[in-house]
Amino acid sequence: GESVGLHLPTLSVQEGDNSIINCAYSNSASDYFIWYKQESGKGPQFIIDIRSNMDKRQGQRVTVLLNKTVKHLSLQIAATQPGDSAVYFCAENMIYNQGGKLIFGQGTELSVKP
Amino acid sequence: DAGITQSPRHKVTETGTPVTLRCHQTENHRYMYWYRQDPGHGLRLIHYSYGVKDTDKGEVSDGYSVSRSKTEDFLLTLESATSSQTSVYFCAIREDPNNEQFFGPGTRLTVL
Numbered sequence: 001g002e003s004v005g006l007h008l009p010t011l012s013v014q015e016g017d018n019s020i021i022n023c024a025y026s027n028s029a030s031d032y033f034i035w036y037k038q039e040s041g042k043g044p045q046f047i048i049d050i051r052s053n054m055d056k057r058q059g060q061r062v063t064v065l066l067n068k069t070v071k072h073l074s075l076q077i078a079a080t081q082p083g084d085s086a087v088y089f090c091a092e093n094m095i096y097n098q099g100g101k102l103i104f105g106q107g108t109e110l111s112v113k114p
Numbered sequence: 115d116a117g118i119t120q121s122p123r124h125k126v127t128e129t130g131t132p133v134t135l136r137c138h139q140t141e142n143h144r145y146m147y148w149y150r151q152d153p154g155h156g157l158r159l160i161h162y163s164y165g166v167k168d169t170d171k172g173e174v175s176d177g178y179s180v181s182r183s184k185t186e187d188f189l190l191t192l193e194s195a196t197s198s199q200t201s202v203y204f205c206a207i208r209e210d211p212n213n214e215q216f217f218g219p220g221t222r223l224t225v226l
Contacts, residue, residue: 089157101159104157
């Protein structure tokens with residue numbers, strides 16, 4: 001069936017380094033993608049999104065890259081800080097279809113070492 | 115949490131009892147969603163609503179029902195709770211399908 005998955009379940013980085021979290025999706029009809037951050041005991045928090053007509057989008061210290069050819073999504077965090085430690089989820093959906101339902105990946109846990 | 119509250123935040127109940135979780139929003143968003151989050155499964159959609167009295171099933175709807183009698187409230191009911199429904203439940207809202215979903219703080223439900 002359709003699925004969104006993550007290549008690495010855990011990622012450990014040194015404070016100040018850049019982090020890259022990867023995500024593979026299988027539904028070629030998906031046209032909208034979101035990255036969420038979830039801290040322990042809290043709900044997922046929106047980080048950044050990208051639509052399929054783009055291949056890159058930048059936010060504050062974060063960049064999302066979309067490669068539709070290989071159905072791959074990545075989240076880059078620049079100058080990773082201890083406060084970035086969390087689980088990161090990618091999610092996909094088809095705009096205007098299926099009630100805006102999102103399909104989530106399993107999540108990657110990012111651990112930042114001081 | 116983008117104007118979303120969930121109640122209760124924690125609940126322990128016994129197998130076979132009915133349970134209702136409430137999601138309340140102050141954003142007047144049209145779309146509301148209920149997810150459950152379990153280790154190894156990520157977030158899975160239970161039910162969603164695209165307007166007052168308009169609801170539909172998600173991927174794990176068995177054993178759950180929902181109601182939305184007004185824009186700001188979306189209720190999730192477990193008619194007869196089972197241990198397999200022990201989970202963390204998240205509500206989310208969305209202005210329209212073209213934008214991001216915002217999540218509430220979650221409800222931790224334990225069914226003994």
